[in-house]
Amino acid sequence: MNTPFADQSIILKIEMGPDQGRRAFLPDSEQSPWTLGRSIESSFPILDSQISSHHSEIRFTESGHQIRDLSSRNGTYVNNEKIFDWHPLSVDDVIRIGTTELSVKRTSDHPTPPTPSSESIELSHTILTDPGSGKGPERCPRCLQFIEIESTPVRRVSCYVFCSPCIENEDAAGRRMKNLTLLYELGRGAIGVVYRARHELLEMDVAVKILHSQFSHDSTQRERFLREARIGMSLVHPHILRVHDIDHDGDQLFLTTEYIPGQDLSHRILEQGPQPLEFSIPLGIRMAQALHFGHSHEVIHRDVKPGNILLDENDIPRLADFNIARAAQFTPASQNTPQGVVIGTLRYMAPEQLDVNRPVDHRADLYALGATLFHTLTGEPPFNTDNRLRLIRDVLTAAPPLASDRRPDLPAALDQIFQTVLAQDPSDRYPSGSAFAEALAYIG
Numbered sequence: 001m002n003t004p005f006a007d008q009s010i011i012l013k014i015e016m017g018p019d020q021g022r023r024a025f026l027p028d029s030e031q032s033p034w035t036l037g038r039s040i041e042s043s044f045p046i047l048d049s050q051i052s053s054h055h056s057e058i059r060f061t062e063s064g065h066q067i068r069d070l071s072s073r074n075g076t077y078v079n080n081e082k083i084f085d086w087h088p089l090s091v092d093d094v095i096r097i098g099t100t101e102l103s104v105k106r107t108s109d110h111p112t113p114p115t116p117s118s119e120s121i122e123l124s125h126t127i128l129t130d131p132g133s134g135k136g137p138e139r140c141p142r143c144l145q146f147i148e149i150e151s152t153p154v155r156r157v158s159c160y161v162f163c164s165p166c167i168e169n170e171d172a173a174g175r176r177m178k179n180l181t182l183l184y185e186l187g188r189g190a191i192g193v194v195y196r197a198r199h200e201l202l203e204m205d206v207a208v209k210i211l212h213s214q215f216s217h218d219s220t221q222r223e224r225f226l227r228e229a230r231i232g233m234s235l236v237h238p239h240i241l242r243v244h245d246i247d248h249d250g251d252q253l254f255l256t257t258e259y260i261p262g263q264d265l266s267h268r269i270l271e272q273g274p275q276p277l278e279f280s281i282p283l284g285i286r287m288a289q290a291l292h293f294g295h296s297h298e299v300i301h302r303d304v305k306p307g308n309i310l311l312d313e314n315d316i317p318r319l320a321d322f323n324i325a326r327a328a329q330f331t332p333a334s335q336n337t338p339q340g341v342v343i344g345t346l347r348y349m350a351p352e353q354l355d356v357n358r359p360v361d362h363r364a365d366l367y368a369l370g371a372t373l374f375h376t377l378t379g380e381p382p383f384n385t386d387n388r389l390r391l392i393r394d395v396l397t398a399a400p401p402l403a404s405d406r407r408p409d410l411p412a413a414l415d416q417i418f419q420t421v422l423a424q425d426p427s428d429r430y431p432s433g434s435a436f437a438e439a440l441a442y443i444g
């Protein structure tokens with residue numbers, strides 16, 4: 001029999017449906033309404049076209065959690081029974097709304113995968129004890145291969161044991177910055193170098209972006225960066241990378257964010273080529289909703305591109321670098337950035353971003369997301385040449401290409417969407433991220 005619960009951390013996990021794998025903590029106090037629905041204003045927004053904007057509500061009471069339907073179109077079901085009024089929830093109950101099934105779990109029943117911690121970690125039924133303890137099997141956190149500690153050269157960094165090839169050329173590995181120990185480089189871009197790092201006090205892995213010194217030594221840049229990072233930190237959304245903190249170690253500014261174990265969209269496309277519609281359309285919808293959320297907080301991203309979309313192990317995307325990208329754009333200092341980095345970004349930039357005399361608003365982000373989605377589906381951005389001047393000329397003057405010319409199996413409705421979102425004149429594009437998301441939802 002299921003037991004009610006009152007004072008434990010309880011999560012909802014999406015077991016089935018377009019958002020499969022996502023989780024959320026249920027409220028643990030009698031706070032404001034906690035809702036499930038398609039709207040991004042919901043406490044746990046779920047991208048399922050069969051779910052109403054405000055579908056169900058969950059509350060915390062002295063005797064446990066309860067759920068009710070909010071007059072949704074398709075109803076709320078608990079263990080296959082339709083519910084009408086407040087209904088108690090128990091561990092292992094299954095909630096169904098639209099085509100989505102969610103299970104109710106205790107956090108202790110459901111350890112957070114797969115970031116290893118200094119306590120025990122569970123990896124495909126093998127319990128590994130205390131990484132770095134020297135007891136039991138160890139796994140290199142980078143390549144995830146098991147290591148024979150006795151017979152293989154290894155290197156310990158923080159609580160981890162790395163296999164030698166993985167850490168050999170990592171000059172920064174083991175370097176301390178405040179409470180962080182750097183582990184290894186995840187990537188580098190126009191703004192700085194990103195490392196996976198261990199937060200020694202929180203005992204969790206984070207990503208740390210150490211900003212190029214041009215940002216810390218120029219006081220105007222530094223101020224601008226800090227101002228924008230502060231705003232960025234206030235953007236809390238399931239599909240926007242969470243920024244934890246901004247700090248400095250001496251002169252060096254760094255930003256810590258959640259660490260996403262997975263890969264970014266540009267690597268996904270490089271490795272696998274054009275992506276199927278079933279992957280690309282939900283991704284486009286989620287990113288359009290994330291942009292809408294940022295825009296409704298008056299924040300423009302300015303650097304939407306595949307490298308700024310991080311996919312977790314369930315392929316759930318997070319939009320990274322919301323708001324800090326502006327610091328890297330066409331400042332005199334940006335001439336120091338490698339040519340490839342600037343060109344990489346140019347391929348997704350709206351025409352008005354390339355013309356200093358034209359105002360740039362949120363519709364530049366919609367264009368960039370359109371170009372990103374075009375790349376995801378066809379394997380190439382709409383305009384693609386290594387010649388910087390020709391690229392700028394194409395973006396400023398040429399009509400957007402047809403996606404179906406490059407990939408004939410794509411539906412004609414997608415061509416129409418790309419023609420709209422990649423329009424030269426921002427007023428011919430979708431007016432908002434949610435309008436773009438809605439147009440994509442017709443395809444999905």
Ligand SMILES: Nc1ncnc2c1ncn2[C@@H]1O[C@H](COP(=O)(O)OP(=O)(O)O)[C@@H](O)[C@H]1O
Pocket residue numbers: 186187188189190191192193194207209241257258259260261263264307308310320321
């Ligand atoms: N939070 C993170 N978790 C995991 N990988 C990340 C994270 N942030 C960035 N990366 C990786 O580092 C790369 C470089 O990031 P970044 O410096 O933001 O480059 P860019 O300027 O091209 O956006 C990303 O493309 C991604 O592969």
Ligand SMILES: [Mg+2]
Pocket residue numbers: 189307308320321
């Ligand atoms: Mg980035």
